[in-house]
Amino acid sequence: MDWFNIMVTTVEAAVGVETVFYMLAAIGINLHFGYTGLLNFGQAAFLGVAAYGLAVTVVTIGLPFWVGIGIGLASVILLALLLGIPTLRLRADYLAIVTIAAAEIVRLIFRSVTFKDYFGGSDGRYGFSEGFFAMNPFSKGEYGIGPFTFNERVTWVLLIGWILVGLSCLVIYMLMKSPWGRVLKAIREDEEAVRALGKNVFSYKMQSLILGGLIGSFGGYIYALGYASVQPDAFSTELTFYAYTIVILGGAARVFGPVVGSMIFWVLLVFIGNLLNELIEAQYITWMSVNQIGAFRFMLVGLGLVLLLVFRPQGIFGDKREIALDAR
Amino acid sequence: MHAETKPTDHKAAALAAFKDLQREPGVTKPDPILVVDNVVRRFGGLTAVDVKHVEIQRGSITALIGPNGAGKTTFFNQLTGFDTADAGEWTFNGSRMNGVAAHKVARSGMVRTFQLTKALSKLTVIENMRLGAQNQKGESFFRALLPSSWRAQEDEITARADELLARFKLDAKREDFAGSLSGGQRKLLEMARALMVRPELVMLDEPMAGVNPALTQSLLGHVKDLREQGMTVLFVEHDMDMVRDISDWVIVMAQGTVIAEGPPDTIMSDARVIDAYLGAHHDAPLSEEELEEQLQEAEAALEAEVEEEAGK
Numbered sequence: 113m114d115w116f117n118i119m120v121t122t123v124e125a126a127v128g129v130e131t132v133f134y135m136l137a138a139i140g141i142n143l144h145f146g147y148t149g150l151l152n153f154g155q156a157a158f159l160g161v162a163a164y165g166l167a168v169t170v171v172t173i174g175l176p177f178w179v180g181i182g183i184g185l186a187s188v189i190l191l192a193l194l195l196g197i198p199t200l201r202l203r204a205d206y207l208a209i210v211t212i213a214a215a216e217i218v219r220l221i222f223r224s225v226t227f228k229d230y231f232g233g234s235d236g237r238y239g240f241s242e243g244f245f246a247m248n249p250f251s252k253g254e255y256g257i258g259p260f261t262f263n264e265r266v267t268w269v270l271l272i273g274w275i276l277v278g279l280s281c282l283v284i285y286m287l288m289k290s291p292w293g294r295v296l297k298a299i300r301e302d303e304e305a306v307r308a309l310g311k312n313v314f315s316y317k318m319q320s321l322i323l324g325g326l327i328g329s330f331g332g333y334i335y336a337l338g339y340a341s342v343q344p345d346a347f348s349t350e351l352t353f354y355a356y357t358i359v360i361l362g363g364a365a366r367v368f369g370p371v372v373g374s375m376i377f378w379v380l381l382v383f384i385g386n387l388l389n390e391l392i393e394a395q396y397i398t399w400m401s402v403n404q405i406g407a408f409r410f411m412l413v414g415l416g417l418v419l420l421l422v423f424r425p426q427g428i429f430g431d432k433r434e435i436a437l438d439a440r
Numbered sequence: 441m442h443a444e445t446k447p448t449d450h451k452a453a454a455l456a457a458f459k460d461l462q463r464e465p466g467v468t469k470p471d472p473i474l475v476v477d478n479v480v481r482r483f484g485g486l487t488a489v490d491v492k493h494v495e496i497q498r499g500s501i502t503a504l505i506g507p508n509g510a511g512k513t514t515f516f517n518q519l520t521g522f523d524t525a526d527a528g529e530w531t532f533n534g535s536r537m538n539g540v541a542a543h544k545v546a547r548s549g550m551v552r553t554f555q556l557t558k559a560l561s562k563l564t565v566i567e568n569m570r571l572g573a574q575n576q577k578g579e580s581f582f583r584a585l586l587p588s589s590w591r592a593q594e595d596e597i598t599a600r601a602d603e604l605l606a607r608f609k610l611d612a613k614r615e616d617f618a619g620s621l622s623g624g625q626r627k628l629l630e631m632a633r634a635l636m637v638r639p640e641l642v643m644l645d646e647p648m649a650g651v652n653p654a655l656t657q658s659l660l661g662h663v664k665d666l667r668e669q670g671m672t673v674l675f676v677e678h679d680m681d682m683v684r685d686i687s688d689w690v691i692v693m694a695q696g697t698v699i700a701e702g703p704p705d706t707i708m709s710d711a712r713v714i715d716a717y718l719g720a721h722h723d724a725p726l727s728e729e730e731l732e733e734q735l736q737e738a739e740a741a742l743e744a745e746v747e748e749e750a751g752k
Contacts (some may be wrong), residue, residue: 267737
């Protein structure tokens with residue numbers, strides 16, 4: 113068994129592209145769900161719309177990279193308005209229903225045959241990231257410490273990714289220390305009380321939906337650039353539910369909850385995957401094949417989430433007095 | 441601290457305003473702060489509220505009473521924008537308020553509390569209080585990111601909140617989560633928080649419900665204090681002792697309509713009020729013939745029961 117290889121890939125997973133991409137999606141969810149109490153089950157759509165906004169602008173229309181980023185962000189705001197205006201006045205569960213459906217509609221449009229010329233069908237789009245890598249300050253080579261290294265492209269994506277994570281956390285931290293954040297936390301608990309005190313609840317929920325969507329959209333860009341391509345099925349509801357798992361794991365309504373949650377989530381997933389792989393190849397496990405690892409480790413995720421909700425519903429950093437998912 | 445039994449200027453003024461009024465539903469007041477006309481709210485086939493005309497005198501404490509299901513809370517919800525009336529118009533300080541969103545109603549100076557207390561239990565007591573303040577710079581998204589733009593105002597708000605907390609004897613609980621307060625303390629907090637809005641009209645929905653007797657006197661004192669500070673109070677209450685103790689004027693609702701108005705000491709002897717309360721569990725008889733009819737029905741039912749018993 114190659115323990116060294118398991119250790120290297122596991123440690124790399126703690127800071128890798130996938131971790132950062134989910135981290136950003138989860139920071140957005142944390143603003144929606146953790147601080148405002150909005151059940152947005154369509155976070156995948158925000159990431160998808162941003163990533164496709166970039167890809168389509170550059171590949172299909174042929175405009176520069178930065179225009180693509182701008183169009184992606186504008187599309188995210190538009191999506192938030194579209195989802196929010198009809199549903200944010202209703203009870204929380206309606207937003208959940210509408211967002212999960214909207215995310216699937218968005219994904220199915222991206223992969224539809226009808227719009228293949230624009231979105232590239234199920235193959236998606238690639239070849240839009242030159243503008244980004246043209247700015248890469250790292251010359252060709254491997255960067256890292258000891259055995260943990262990334263090539264210059266991944267290093268550049270990760271640098272930008274972590275800067276975005278840092279900025280997002282800073283913004284959330286400052287907002288939650290401010291009267292604006294106080295209104296949000298109050299809305300999470302009882303909208304009517306907040307309304308009775310003269311606050312425009314609808315407007316705050318909309319602001320939260322837009323900001324969380326924008327932070328999530330950074331994750332969409334990191335995905336698109338990290339893999340230099342976008343495929344519709346990368347933005348399925350699975351993404352949203354992993355992001356929720358990450359938020360709950362790390363602790364909802366905590367600034368660093370999603371950051372630590374995402375690291376632990378991916379470290380565990382990669383470690384279990386690699387360990388099973390090695391065990392099967394070394395013939396220690398004979399009752400399953402290498403192909404089944406993917407499905408099996410997600411069963412473990414489900415089990416882990418159930419145990420978490422039962423034994424530590426506030427997550428790792430959460431304060432039980434402030435927010436805890438009532439599983440019992 | 442509280443204005444006790446000694447009548448004060450404000451109380452005297454309020455009583456004087458009501459002195460020569462007719463004891464009729466919908467009677468015109470000398471200086472109304474709130475004027476309501478033809479408010480109707482239906483739930484399916486049930487007409488929960490159908491108020492023709494009602495006025496609330498500025499600077500007074502007015503009680504809104506009535507048997508269960510009379511539509512008092514529904515009426516409150518219409519007036520404060522928490523529910524949409526099917527028809528009707530009302531003005532507060534002369535400006536039209538029907539169809540205005542709840543948060544705008546509150547901003548205009550008409551602030552309510554709830555029957556089931558809505559203390560935000562996962563915020564601390566002081567944060568609850570700060571939330572009530574209006575026109576906070578730090579509540580706008582972009583300014584929130586610049587603490588220097590709202591820090592000074594936040595300090596002012598905190599100072600005012602601390603003053604109110606001291607007055608309501610909640611200062612020791614300042615840093616506690618509101619969820620750790622007792623039922624009565626939550627009522628106090630909700631009232632104090634409503635005062636942070638700087639209201640002109642305070643609407644209290646059952647301020648005494650679930651409050652232990654030890655806190656009752658203190659709560660009553662605080663309600664009287666509101667009048668002393670020039671605010672108008674409209675409250676819904678079941679506790680007749682409280683109504684008699686603190687209100688200057690009483691409005692009685694039954695089956696969605698205002699059936700009587702008058703001063704607290706005589707209102708309970710009003711025939712319409714007695715009917716409304718005693719008839720609340722039956723179909724209220726509308727006329728003498730109907731009453732006679734109901735009595736006969738009851739007699740017949742009793743006789744039938746006795747005969748059945750005898751037959752066994």
